[in-house]
Amino acid sequence: MSIIVSKFGGTSLANSKQFLRVKDIVLNDEDRRYIVASAPGKSDSEDTKVTDLLYLSYDLAKHKIAFSDTLEKVFNKYEEIVNGCGLNLDLTKHFEKIKLELEEGKDRDYIASRGEYLNALILSELLGYEFIDAKDLIFFNNNGNFDEKKSYDAIYEMSKKHKKAVIPGFYGSMPNKEVKTFSRGGGDLTGSIISRGVKTSLYENWTDISGFMSADPRIIKNPKKIEVITYKELRELSYAGASVLHEEAILPVTAAGIPIEIKNTFKPEEKGTIIVPDTDKKGPSEITGVSGKKHFSVINIEKIQMNKDKSFHRKLMSVLEVNGIVLEHMPSSIDSLSLIVADKYLTGKMDTIETELKSFCNPDKVAFKSGIALITVVGRGMKNSIGTSAKLFTALAASKINVRMIVQGASEINIIVGVEEKDYERAIESIYDAFMK
Numbered sequence: 001m002s003i004i005v006s007k008f009g010g011t012s013l014a015n016s017k018q019f020l021r022v023k024d025i026v027l028n029d030e031d032r033r034y035i036v037a038s039a040p041g042k043s044d045s046e047d048t049k050v051t052d053l054l055y056l057s058y059d060l061a062k063h064k065i066a067f068s069d070t071l072e073k074v075f076n077k078y079e080e081i082v083n084g085c086g087l088n089l090d091l092t093k094h095f096e097k098i099k100l101e102l103e104e105g106k107d108r109d110y111i112a113s114r115g116e117y118l119n120a121l122i123l124s125e126l127l128g129y130e131f132i133d134a135k136d137l138i139f140f141n142n143n144g145n146f147d148e149k150k151s152y153d154a155i156y157e158m159s160k161k162h163k164k165a166v167i168p169g170f171y172g173s174m175p176n177k178e179v180k181t182f183s184r185g186g187g188d189l190t191g192s193i194i195s196r197g198v199k200t201s202l203y204e205n206w207t208d209i210s211g212f213m214s215a216d217p218r219i220i221k222n223p224k225k226i227e228v229i230t231y232k233e234l235r236e237l238s239y240a241g242a243s244v245l246h247e248e249a250i251l252p253v254t255a256a257g258i259p260i261e262i263k264n265t266f267k268p269e270e271k272g273t274i275i276v277p278d279t280d281k282k283g284p285s286e287i288t289g290v291s292g293k294k295h296f297s298v299i300n301i302e303k304i305q306m307n308k309d310k311s312f313h314r315k316l317m318s319v320l321e322v323n324g325i326v327l328e329h330m331p332s333s334i335d336s337l338s339l340i341v342a343d344k345y346l347t348g349k350m351d352t353i354e355t356e357l358k359s360f361c362n363p364d365k366v367a368f369k370s371g372i373a374l375i376t377v378v379g380r381g382m383k384n385s386i387g388t389s390a391k392l393f394t395a396l397a398a399s400k401i402n403v404r405m406i407v408q409g410a411s412e413i414n415i416i417v418g419v420e421e422k423d424y425e426r427a428i429e430s431i432y433d434a435f436m437k
């Protein structure tokens, strides 16, 4: 019997109807043995994710504002799932404990983790699988970094004892046993870590769409599906903004070469997207996909003959480091360069950064420009095809979109362009039309 790890996202576990769908899917293939569960997501567009409600409850409790109504909404969701699935499971003790913990000021990560904890508990009951808490399988070291060896050893040992199990996604534990969560959407990472630990042959990631699309379906209506995509391409597209899979989810499975399949819980019969280490198969066109994000800023720095000052770049980087700023890109010319950074790193720090840049780097001019969107065009076929960038820029020019910045990734599988935020959706549309239609 081989092993499949199946992760079900919040979109697939939002209510009892979906739980019953998930049950059918899991029991339909006896290889689906390790199931990773997210917290309930939105049942419809008006709904709120349980994780968001838990964060809100935590914030209210912290400020000594009544949080019971918010927490009640969370509990009601679980009640509906338990009752709708016809389970004989009493969660009252768990609810009372969470309420008390909020009152006593339990930490934010722990409170958020209860979303997946309770959902996994219910799913294990529904499937008749063992419940194994992620705090006993996924470990962080004292620096808060993922402890690979300890985690993979524990997961492998667990797989020898339990042939089938449900594991909550999104969190693990610190050496002092405190719960720590991954960043948002981290259930995908749990699935990937469990896959590596149990040495699976396939990691299935079940969501609400039949695969990874060549463009964001919220911008392009019915975009073409990507049938096969490489780890590297997927990582570029996810990092750039395609939110279907957590941008770090590829990392644990990479060394083991485990394929990931994106599947649709609502249409399980449809073919999904398969993510592989490498492939000879051609993509949907010379590009595999396009994705992007808004909310970036450019810091333009001018200094005549900056290259002659050997310590210029070091001083520049130290200003960024001291201020905790992550640099996205740094296109440059002889007498000027641009630092592209996410807006969130500049909030409340712009004056300090300007002052420090002026005093340490002695530039002729420093200017900030916000409202930038970055768009990444990705394709393994790009390396060997002439004219991809010509096609890209012709398409943008034809739509009268002003390109503020261009970066060609060193891996030669991506081209990044910066445009004004107001042009973002139009730019994605024109790129999609040029390459995919």
Ligand code: ADP
Residues within 6 Å of the ligand: 008, 009, 010, 011, 012, 038, 041, 185, 206, 207, 208, 209, 211, 212, 213, 214, 215, 216, 217, 218, 241, 242, 243, 244, 245, 291
């Ligand atoms: P889950 O709850 O299963 O983790 P997510 O909401 O995190 O699901 O991810 C699925 C969503 O990602 C889809 O509903 C879709 O709107 C969005 N998405 C963004 N970009 C893409 C893309 N390129 N392909 C597919 N889905 C995308």
Ligand code: ASP
Residues within 6 Å of the ligand: 009, 010, 038, 039, 049, 051, 052, 115, 169, 170, 183, 184, 185, 186, 187, 188
């Ligand atoms: N529930 C968490 C979130 O909403 C983790 C996940 O869904 O993967 O971010």
Ligand code: MG
Residues within 6 Å of the ligand: 009, 010, 185, 188, 243, 244, 245, 246
């Ligand atoms: Mg997700």
